[in-house]
Structures are given as C-alpha cells and as structure tokens.
Ligand SMILES: Nc1ncnc2c1ncn2[C@@H]1O[C@H](COP(=O)(O)OP(=O)(O)O)[C@@H](O)[C@H]1O
C-alpha cells in the first residue's frame with residue numbers, strides 16, 4: 046500500500062511545527078520497526094529539522110537537488126542511525142521557496158510513497174508558496190497551535206485554506222506549549238477553549254516543557270528517550286504517535302479545570318483513527 | 321451601578337482567559353467574513369435585494385426583517401428572518 050502523507054502546519058511561525066514533526070516522527074519510528082517513516086523539511090532557506098534531529102552533519106543533497114534532477118531521491122535521504130526505519134529529506138539552505146513547485150512535490154511524494162509508509166512534511170510559516178508546496182500532496186494535516194490568540198487565529202486561517210482545497214484533507218489539532226498552571230488560574234486559554242474556537246478534531250496536547258530545549262541542544266528529540274516523565278512533552282509525543290496508528294490513548298489530565306473536557310474527549314477517543 | 325447591578329452584585333472579575341476567548345471568537349468571525357468577501361455593507365445590499373424578490377410574492381414586514389451571518393461549527397450561515405403578512409395575489 047502506498048504511504049500516507051501527513052502535513053504539519055500552523056500559519057504562524059515558532060509555534061512548534063518542526064519540534065512536533067521531529068518528535069512525532071521519531072516516536073512513530075520507535076514504536077514499530079516495520080513502519081518506514083520519512084520526514085521532509087519544506088522550510089527551504091531556513092532549514093531546522095536537521096538540527097532538531099541531530100542529522101545536520103550528514104546532509105549531502107537536499108530536496109531542491111532532487112526535484113532539479115541533480116540526484117536521486119534515495120541519495121538525498123539521510124538515514125537516522127538510531128532508528129533504521131527513519132529518514133530525513135533535508136531542505137536546501139541557499140535557495141528559496143520558489144525553487145520547488147507544487148507539481149514537483151506531487152511527483153516527488155508519489156515516488157516516496159512507494160518507499161515509505163508515512164511521510165511527514167514540516168511546512169514553513171506563512172501561507173505563501175512554501176505552504177502550497179507542502180499542501181500539494183498531503184492526505185492529512187496536523188495543525189499545530191499554542192493556546193495564544195495570534196497562533197489560534199492563524200491556525201483558523203490555515204484550516205480555512207485547507208478546507209478550500211479541491212481534495213479532502215483531514216485536519217487534526219495539536220495544541221502545543223500548554224501551561225496547565227496558567228490555565229488553572231484562568232490566565233491562559235485551555236484545551237477546551239481552543240477546540241471550541243477551531244472546531245476540528247483534537248489529536249493531542251503537548252505541555253510546555255523545558256526539556257525540549259535540552260534535547261534540541263543535543264540533537265536528540267525528547268520522544269527518543271528510553272523513559273518519559275508522566276505528563277511531560279516526550280510522553281505527549283508518544284501518545285500522539287500511538288493515536289496516529291489507531292491506538293486509543295486517553296488525553297493527559299494536567300489539572301482540575303481541564304478534567305471535564307478530558308473526560309468528554311476520552312469518550313470520543315475512538316474517533317482518532319486514520320491509518 | 322444601576323438598580324439591576326445593585327441587585328445582582330458587583331460584576332464578576334472577567335479573567336484574561338475569558339477575554340482572550342471572546343476577542344478571538346469575534347476576530348475569527350470577522351476574518352472568516354472577510355475571506356468570504358462579505359463586509360457588512362455588502363450584507364445590507366444583499367438583504368435589500370433579497371427583500372425586493374421576496375416582496376414580489378409576499379407582503380413582508382420590512383421593519384422586523386433581520387439578516388445575519390451566523391456561525392455553525394466551522395461554517396458561516398446566512399440567516400434571514402423575514403416576517404410575512406400575506407401572500408400576494410398573482
Ligand atoms: N512543548 C514545548 N515546550 C517548550 N518549548 C517548545 C515546545 N515546543 C516548541 N518549543 C520551542 O519553541 C521554539 C519554536 O519551535 P519550532 O518547532 O522551531 O517552531 P516552528 O517550526 O513552528 O517555527 C523552539 O525554540 C522550541 O524549542
């Protein structure tokens with residue numbers, strides 16, 4: 046069966062698309078050695094997925110080389126030594142978003158679908174060409190948003206653009222950098238607020254977690270750790286990866302105020318199945 | 321504080337969470353309108369044109385006519401409430 050393509054997008058920059066792509070990709074590959082996962086960095090000119098994964102020193106070719114025919118897709122893929130079933134197709138650093146077209150993306154991803162079960166696309170910020178290149182061959186979209194007004198507003202815009210596509214692209218919400226204590230004291234919007242406003246299916250919630258910074262420093266995604274702190278971001282990524290493969294995982298409970306919502310969500314967990 | 325306020329006590333503190341949610345809901349609603357290219361004056365023009373057509377078939381109570389855009393899930397619906405007095409003879 047040809048592989049499935051999952052887009053990570055948000056509109057706004059800095060909300061955690063790249064961190065989520067890296068960690069969820071690693072989590073998916075670590076959970077099942079039989080699932081071959083490919084991650085594509087579409088942030089041409091501003092590549093970062095390579096350092097998140099600690100693969101920056103092993104890049105030879107990039108996506109622009111592939112679409113321009115300077116090399117084969119296989120040659121540009123960087124294999125992760127920690128996980129043999131995980132590969133990265135890096136972005137070019139010295140070109141811009143116009144170096145690739147949506148048509149070229151469709152051709153490229155059709156080829157990758159024969160080699161991989163899951164293709165994760167890390168889209169750049171914005172709703173210009175880089176966004177449309179990323180959308181071109183996506184089957185599912187994971188909308189990453191923090192519980193902040195500007196991020197949620199941009200997420201809504203992006204969902205609208207995805208809904209306006211000719212093809213049906215399923216949209217899933219990941220809420221990142223939630224601060225349970227601030228939600229508790231009503232100083233931050235909670236999961237229920239964001240879900241009510243955006244009105245798309247919730248895939249998971251990732252708490253604010255300092256260890257993200259430490260793990261990025263080391264080039265070892267947090268989700269790769271042998272064990273995870275309960276209610277930490279590493280566990281949240283693993284849970285999301287499980288849900289993506291059809292396993293029912295209840296939502297984490299961060300605090301009292303989220304409790305009612307979490308209970309409702311957990312009743313609906315069977316909804317989250319798209320493999 | 322008016323009489324009603326006096327009866328119901330001082331207003332409860334609005335949290336910044338509530339404020340964010342309310343402002344965001346309104347902003348997003350306007351964003352969606354804008355994307356649909358339907359600013360308020362266009363909406364009024366639509367109402368007037370619509371009334372002209374309806375008035376060909378019914379005697380309508382123009383004063384009580386209400387046209388709004390409402391949000392339903394992720395969709396925006398155009399809702400017209402046009403009280404009808406009687407059918408016009410053809
Ligand atoms: N859950 C989190 N907790 C703490 N920091 C985070 C979290 N998610 C992302 N970050 C930080 O936020 C910054 C932006 O993340 P990034 O993934 O690069 O965003 P994007 O790709 O959307 O621009 C990074 O410095 C990252 O370490």
Ligand SMILES: [Mg+2]
Nearest residue numbers: 062063088093
């Ligand atoms: Mg990024």
